[in-house]
Amino acid sequence: MAQAGAVPPTHATGPSGGTPPQLVVLDEPWNGWNVDGSSDAVPVSGFHVRDYEVATGLRPRLCAFEGCNNRPQVGGHVWLPGKRSGVYIVPICRPCNDPDNEARWTEGRSRIRAGATLMKVAKTAGMRNAVRRGSGTRARQSGAARAPANPPAPAPAPTPVANRARPYHHRRPPNRAQRAASRATRATRAAPPSISVTVTVGA
Numbered sequence: 672m673a674q675a676g677a678v679p680p681t682h683a684t685g686p687s688g689g690t691p692p693q694l695v696v697l698d699e700p701w702n703g704w705n706v707d708g709s710s711d712a713v714p715v716s717g718f719h720v721r722d723y724e725v726a727t728g729l730r731p732r733l734c735a736f737e738g739c740n741n742r743p744q745v746g747g748h749v750w751l752p753g754k755r756s757g758v759y760i761v762p763i764c765r766p767c768n769d770p771d772n773e774a775r776w777t778e779g780r781s782r783i784r785a786g787a788t789l790m791k792v793a794k795t796a797g798m799r800n801a802v803r804r805g806s807g808t809r810a811r812q813s814g815a816a817r818a819p820a821n822p823p824a825p826a827p828a829p830t831p832v833a834n835r836a837r838p839y840h841h842r843r844p845p846n847r848a849q850r851a852a853s854r855a856t857r858a859t860r861a862a863p864p865s866i867s868v869t870v871t872v873g874a
């Protein structure tokens with residue numbers, strides 16, 4: 672039964688064959704939020720999470736959003752900015768997939784956890800045309816607000832570390848013992864111990 676306005680599957684995986692999907696494994700947490708307008712994405716198997724499992728061979732135990740300890744229940748469409756920019760499917764829990772969950776909006780500052788494997792998929796017309804909720808000036812997400820074809824000046828420099836600008840909130844100042852150890856290390860580097868080498872030549 673065809674859905675009104677449905678488009679062909681955005682990726683070809685599993686039994687139907689086709690181009691293997693591009694998988695990305697995060698070696699560090701990465702900014703990510705739910706993509707609006709994904710309702711016209713049609714899963715090959717009938718379920719996005721099933722497509723993901725077929726493509727990756729994985730069944731993650733935790734929702735992909737950092738800090739969420741729920742079990743994943745659905746294959747969510749998330750947008751990653753920066754050098755990994757694109758739309759991905761990754762298993763997340765239903766509360767995180769809820770369109771009303773502001774923490775998963777663009778401004779929600781949510782991140783995808785380190786170690787997560789994501790399956791890249793194509794943007795659908797619905798995603799391209801979706802208006803971001805609560806985005807004010809940035810009315811549209813991702814590619815819809817892409818820079819013009821001939822930008823006036825090249826971007827200064829890629830900033831792959833931008834994503835890490837927000838320091839880990841667990842980071843805390845070193846304690847007394849750590850400071851002492853650090854001083855000892857510096858002292859050792861500054862003044863390496865003298866080494867006495869005795870070489871016996873001949874006999």
Ligand SMILES: [Zn+2]
Pocket residue numbers: 734735736739740741763764765766767
């Ligand atoms: Zn979650």
